[in-house]
Amino acid sequence: MRRKAPKGRETRQRLVTAALSVFHAQGYRGTGLSQLVDASGFPRGSLYFHFPGGKEELAVAAITQAKDEIGAGIDMAFAAAASPAEALSLIADAFARELETSNYARGCPVTTVALEAGEDTPELQAACAASYEDWLARIETRLTAAGFAPERATRLAAFSFSAIEGALILARARRSRGPLDDVAAELSLLLNTEKSS
Amino acid sequence: MRRKAPKGRETRQRLVTAALSVFHAQGYRGTGLSQLVDASGFPRGSLYFHFPGGKEELAVAAITQAKDEIGAGIDMAFAAAASPAEALSLIADAFARELETSNYARGCPVTTVALEAGEDTPELQAACAASYEDWLARIETRLTAAGFAPERATRLAAFSFSAIEGALILARARRSRGPLDDVAAELSLLLNTEKSS
DNA sequence: GAGAATATGTAGACCGATCATCATAATATT
DNA sequence: AATATTATGATGATCGGTCTACATATTCTC
Numbered sequence: 145m146r147r148k149a150p151k152g153r154e155t156r157q158r159l160v161t162a163a164l165s166v167f168h169a170q171g172y173r174g175t176g177l178s179q180l181v182d183a184s185g186f187p188r189g190s191l192y193f194h195f196p197g198g199k200e201e202l203a204v205a206a207i208t209q210a211k212d213e214i215g216a217g218i219d220m221a222f223a224a225a226a227s228p229a230e231a232l233s234l235i236a237d238a239f240a241r242e243l244e245t246s247n248y249a250r251g252c253p254v255t256t257v258a259l260e261a262g263e264d265t266p267e268l269q270a271a272c273a274a275s276y277e278d279w280l281a282r283i284e285t286r287l288t289a290a291g292f293a294p295e296r297a298t299r300l301a302a303f304s305f306s307a308i309e310g311a312l313i314l315a316r317a318r319r320s321r322g323p324l325d326d327v328a329a330e331l332s333l334l335l336n337t338e339k340s341s
Numbered sequence: 342m343r344r345k346a347p348k349g350r351e352t353r354q355r356l357v358t359a360a361l362s363v364f365h366a367q368g369y370r371g372t373g374l375s376q377l378v379d380a381s382g383f384p385r386g387s388l389y390f391h392f393p394g395g396k397e398e399l400a401v402a403a404i405t406q407a408k409d410e411i412g413a414g415i416d417m418a419f420a421a422a423a424s425p426a427e428a429l430s431l432i433a434d435a436f437a438r439e440l441e442t443s444n445y446a447r448g449c450p451v452t453t454v455a456l457e458a459g460e461d462t463p464e465l466q467a468a469c470a471a472s473y474e475d476w477l478a479r480i481e482t483r484l485t486a487a488g489f490a491p492e493r494a495t496r497l498a499a500f501s502f503s504a505i506e507g508a509l510i511l512a513r514a515r516r517s518r519g520p521l522d523d524v525a526a527e528l529s530l531l532l533n534t535e536k537s538s
Numbered sequence: 539g540a541g542a543a544t545a546t547g548t549a550g551a552c553c554g555a556t557c558a559t560c561a562t563a564a565t566a567t568t
Numbered sequence: 569a570a571t572a573t574t575a576t577g578a579t580g581a582t583c584g585g586t587c588t589a590c591a592t593a594t595t596c597t598c
Contacts, residue, residue, distance in 0.1 A: 155546080171457050173370035177585055187548050189587090194546090198585065249459065255510055256456050260368050262446065273514040302511065302520050303527045307500065310507030314499065317455055317470040323499050330500045334531060352574080374557060384576050386560090391574090395558065 156194045159184045164206035168253040169246065172203055172260045172268070197267075203257065204271045210253040211275035215282055222286040229332035231286065236308050236328040240321035243312070248319045251312045280305055304331050353391045356381045361403035365450040366443065369400055369457045369465070394464075400454065401468045407450040408472035412479055419483040426529035428483065433505050433525040437518040440509070445516045448509045477502055489535075501528050 162184035166175050177199060181188050195201040217238060218231075225231035242250050258272035280301050287297035311327040359381035363372050374396060378385050392398040414435060415428075422428035439447050455469035477498050484494035508524040 170459060171370070173368070174457060174459065176583075178583080187550095188585095189549070190547055192586075251456065258510065258514055259448065259453050259456055260371060262367060262371065269514075276511060276514050299523050299527065302508075302523055303504065306507030306511055306520060306524055307504040308507065309510055310503030310505065311499075313452055313455065313506055314473060314503055317466075317473050323503060326496050326499055327503055330496065373555075375555085385558095385578095386576050387574080389558070390576095 155186060155190060159186060159191060159194060159202065160205045160209055163202050164209055164253065167203060167206055167257055168210070169249045172199075172257045172265075200265050200268055203265075203268050207254055207257060207268065207271040207275060211271075211278050214254075214275075215278050218279055218282045222282075227336070228287055228290045228292075229335040232304055232308070232331050232335070233328040236311070236324045239308065239312055240315065240324040243315055243324075244321060248316050251316045252309060255309060255312070276305075300335070304335075307331060352383060352387060356383065356388060356391060356399065357402045357406055360399050361406055361450065364400060364403055364454055365407070366446045369396075369454045369462075397462050397465055400462075400465050404451055404454060404465065404468040404472060408468075408475050411451075411472075412475050415476055415479045419479075424533070425484055425487045425489075426532040429501055429505070429528050429532070430525040433508070433521045436505065436509055437512065437521040440512055440521075441518060445513050448513045449506060452506060452509070473502075497532070501532075504528060 159180075163180050166179055166183050170179075177188070177191070180199075180202065181191055184191075191202065192198065195205070197204075218235060221234040221238070222228070222231040225234055239252065254272050254275045257268065258276075261269040261272055263269075283301040283305060284297045287300055288294055292300060307327045307330070308324070311323040314323040315321055356377075360377050363376055363380050367376075374385070374388070377396070377399065378388055381388075388399065389395060392402070394401075415432060418431040418435070419425070419428040422431055436449065451469050451472045454465065455473075458466040458469060460466075480498040480502060481494045484497055485491055489497060504524045504527070505521070508520040511520040512518055
């Protein structure tokens with residue numbers, strides 16, 4: 145039995161996954177350490193063994209995981225869609241579904257935390273910023289591949305992403321996926337007309 | 342001396358103004374009661390006299406004030422601008438300026454609080470939603486007045502506002518007003534071409 | 539494979555901060 | 569003078585994140 149996989153890795157992973165889930169729904173400051181360890185099933189001290197930096201370090205790991213998961217989702221959307229416009233609609237739809245199934249509690253996991261991260265949590269702030277950059281870079285790459293000029297792709301990526309993120313906030317407040325659908329429709333209109341010109 | 346103005350009103354008002362300022366920069370959960378009373382200059386008990394509901398009731402009052410202030414700003418922007426596109430640019434610019442002068446700490450005061458408001462603070466959630474509705478209604482009215490069809494105005498208002506809110510988040514994370522300027526430019530392009538068609 | 543060294547898991551005590559409450563005092567109003 | 573309004577800050581119960589001390593498991597060295 146050459147168990148090459150250290151048991152600690154799995155513990156750490158569960159800690160991160162559970163933390164992401166709770167942070168996603170309740171935010172950073174809204175979540176206590178007790179909730180984090182309860183959600184993971186591990187005792188209090190295990191958290192400080194794997195994350196000596198405490199709550200913030202755990203949050204950074206959770207945000208990084210969210211970055212990877214959503215980043216993969218973006219790639220999948222563009223791979224599955226016939227056009228950039230359709231891909232953005234798929235992305236908006238994915239967010240809308242999570243919003244609905246969570247009774248409008250779960251918006252963008254990164255944004256929820258990003259707005260709470262101030263000067264007292266610089267690493268958390270950096271992790272959130274890194275997520276946005278990662279996602280924007282992915283969208284930009286795909287837009288370029290679809291034929292948009294480089295500078296145009298950069299701006300369109302930021303514009304599209306901003307619109308979806310803003311719609312996510314509005315949709316949560318309104319308890320309706322409407323804003324997300326509307327934004328997806330508008331973006332489709334914009335991208336398709338521009339491409340054909 | 343028929344002092345008809347009760348002294349309590351002023352105290353209450355100062356409490357609200359100070360609270361809005363602190364909530365704007367630090368969020369709801371990130372702000373302690375001590376900071377709120379320190380910022381107002383009044384002692385602890387005064388807060389609970391004027392706001393028996395405690396922190397949440399004070400936050401509701403603060404968000405409502407933010408709604409009125411920004412709502413007035415929206416009206417002013419549309420009144421001062423020659424076109425809806427220009428008005429939206431003015432609004433985005435106002436947000437961008439506050440972001441810059443606060444070292445990227447102050448985004449949209451309502452959004453900062455809205456994402457932290459969960460099921461445990463339903464009245465705060467409602468106050469935030471009411472703010473968004475108020476702003477959207479103002480934008481929609483102006484778009485209709487500018488010649489857009491009613492249904493079109495509703496969707497364009499939500500789309501424009503979503504884009505600006507999303508850009509605000511991105512701008513804060515990036516510590517750059519770039520996203521806001523880009524969104525304003527894209528929206529101008531969109532609104533102007535559509536109107537002339 | 540035996541024993542040492544390290545890695546990981548577990549439990550709880552700590553101090554500080556939090557929000558909310560209260561009894562009391564000061565001031566306005568009638 | 570009598571009553572209602574407003575101001576005040578000490579107080580308590582609770583919960584927050586961090587840390588230390590100990591138990592167990594895993595890996596390394598010989």
